[in-house]
Amino acid sequence: MAQSERVTAAVLIIGDEILSGRTQDTNLNFIAKYLGTFGIDLGEARVVGDVKAEIIAALDALRARYDYVITTGGIGPTHDDITADCVAEAFGVPLYEHPEIISMMVARWQGELNPARRRMARVPQGASLVRNPIQGPPGFQIGNVFVLAGVPAVMRGMMEDVGPRMRPGAVVISRSVRVDGAGESAMAAPLEAVARAHPNLSLGSYPFFGPDGFGSNLVVRGRDEAEVVATIEELIGVLDGVGARSITREGYEPPQN
């Protein structure tokens, strides 16, 4: 695979509970890191409520634009769980009760399948199942869309069956230095100069605010590890004059000279 090949994904988080502030989402962060290990760039994320038209519009926008879309939430048995209906409508196919899910449910509940449970057995025609190693019914994949649970433990378990189905990209290597006791405005000019000298890399400055005032994490990301590491060292060199209290390499050993 060429190093320049970029594989992209988007995440669609479905659920009123995120938008009302009731629940702090952590699924996006997990998925972002997980995709990173496959070299897949997360290009965008959206959060929408339990509203059919909104879910379909967001799904259609994202699946047309990115190589993969991962949805979380809305696949349970209650009346507000409408993700499967929306995905089927977006793809223009009917839902049907998947015999394998029905079999799993019959085995688990000794045949007691109430309508709510049967609701969770519905998948769009043409979908394949995504294994749920935790508890409850599986997720599914249709086209470039993976439909997962919203409960974090279950979503994480399902991701184990999603990663291997994706075409991997070239993994992005990320290294950072933490600068304490100096604000971004002192570092902006040297940082920009280094960024311009390395157009293949992405250099970011992520400020934080603590008891000592502002500091920043400077992050170098790219697909060539040697260049990333060399650039971090270059950055540490040019930051010598900015008056920082400390400059700390994070997450890797500096090259031995």
Next chain:
Amino acid sequence: MAQSERVTAAVLIIGDEILSGRTQDTNLNFIAKYLGTFGIDLGEARVVGDVKAEIIAALDALRARYDYVITTGGIGPTHDDITADCVAEAFGVPLYEHPEIISMMVARWQGELNPARRRMARVPQGASLVRNPIQGPPGFQIGNVFVLAGVPAVMRGMMEDVGPRMRPGAVVISRSVRVDGAGESAMAAPLEAVARAHPNLSLGSYPFFGPDGFGSNLVVRGRDEAEVVATIEELIGVLDGVGARSITREGYEPPQN
């Protein structure tokens, strides 16, 4: 104000660090809760990277559709901070150095304004400033868009100056019961029956998975507190037969009979 009046907002989170998984966003959750206290419904959120075309497209889509848009991130002094440029371009106005910000900076840094600091003084023509009570330059408002810092402590401080500028809606009252030891599929039918009987309310089921298997938080939301509280009690009544280990009211005292 009529109780039926709905005021809406969207959040646009700007920053590669969220999409790479480096940073766990907490700003969305804070803003969602904060808007709730003003009766403003958060209708949608998007996360985009530090890419001009993406930021402008998302901003234009959201500001056309919602009463207010709040952006976080990308207003610092470094080369990857491009939010002000994007907002100005979306509104079709130039950026200029705001004299009040320049004055603040001169006072703070005894006149030492390097180009990186001056970069943070730029706001779109026609914008008003959003006070920053923590440290660093202010945010700004232009039209229905509020542009805030991404650093959580600073963003939270700035929100104090945002809330009072918004037209408030009727506050949504939320009450919940926690059901342990029973899965959603046992509760789906009674929950849906109660939901159908109260079309003014929103009833949600938010499952969790723990050592005892699945349980769920059932949430009733609406703008009439008496109806919300009565509906929670109605729900507890109909859940009597689902075999839960415990049903616990959360966040309020049940009505005294």
